[in-house]
Amino acid sequence: MVWVGIIGAEAYIANALSKLIASHPAAQISTFFSESQLSDCTSEKYYKWSMFDAIEKSDIIFNGLPHKNSGSIISEAVKQGKKVIDISDDNSAAMxxxxxxxxxxxxxxxxxxxxxxxxxxxxxxSCYCTGAMLGLAPLVHGKLIDMKSVIIDSKAGVTSLSKTDKLVESFLDNNESVKAYKLGRDNHSIEIEQQVGNLFGEKIGVFYTPYIVPMNKGI
Structure with missing residues (x-):
């Protein structure tokens, strides 16, 4: 049995993770702390104890905490030979x-x-970059596109947004509409350009536009 610790996950991703692990014949949840639960800790000592206790009880850690709060957790998990899957949007940008x-x-x-x-x-x-990278991969591998100027329009459901984003709570902004999201100031272009270079050894120039569409999830 593989014991799975979930730290700092919230809302949709926590729900999805729990369902996947519960249905897996060889995995079981050992610990679960949401970010809001951790922020309610009355002392830093208890906070650290909770984190290290979760590492001790788990073979794999899903970390949803931002990188400024999770560096010591990831380092300790690796030191103990545990594996970490980082699911934080903040960490994707930090990477x-x-x-x-x-x-x-x-x-x-x-x-x-x-x-x-x-x-x-x-x-x-990120969900947006998953769709973009899987679409780009065969084109880059087959040298079928002009790598200097790649235009990508990605559309995803409302669950792709950060929980703190105002669009999450605004029905009028999302319903019956397609809305460009963080136009010209997102990390997706950086992520795509970097990973195409890492995976294929190719330099690529990306103009990327993410959109929010009125559905719960999907890319």
């Missing part, structure tokens, strides 16, 4: 900027399976 304390492997198994299998830290890609 692009080289700010994480451990060197993660990019977690798209269709493109990076061997490295993922041998990695101690896997960075879960």
């Amino acid at each position: 692009n900027k080289g700010e994480l304390s451990a060197s993660p492997v990019y977690g798209i198994p269709e493109l990076n399976k061997e490295n993922i299998m041998n990695a101690f830290v896997v960075s879960n890609p």
Whole structure:
């Protein structure tokens, strides 16, 4: 049995993870702390104890905490030979900027399976970039596109948004509409350009536009 710890996950991703693990014949949840639960800790000592207790009880950690709060957790888990799957949007951005304390492997198994299998830290890609990378991969591999100017329009459901984003709570902004999201100021272009370089050894120029469409989930 593989024991799975979930730290800092919230809302939809926590729900989806719980269902996947519950239905897996060889996995079981050992510990579960949401980010809001952890923020309610009355002392830093108890907070750290909770984290290290979760590591002790788990074989794999799903980390949803932002990188400024999770560096010591990831380092300790790796030190103990545990594997970490990083599911935080904040950490995805930090990976692009080289700010994480451990060197993660990019977690798209269709493109990076061997490295993922041998990695101690896997960075879960954003939903938008998952769709974009899987669409780009055969085109880049077959040299079928102009790598200097790639235009990508990605559309995803409301669950792709951060829980703090105002669009999550605004029915009028999302219903019966397609809305460009963080136009010109997102991390997706950086992530795609970096990972195409890492996976294929190719330099690519991307103009990327993410959109929100009125559905719960999907890319």
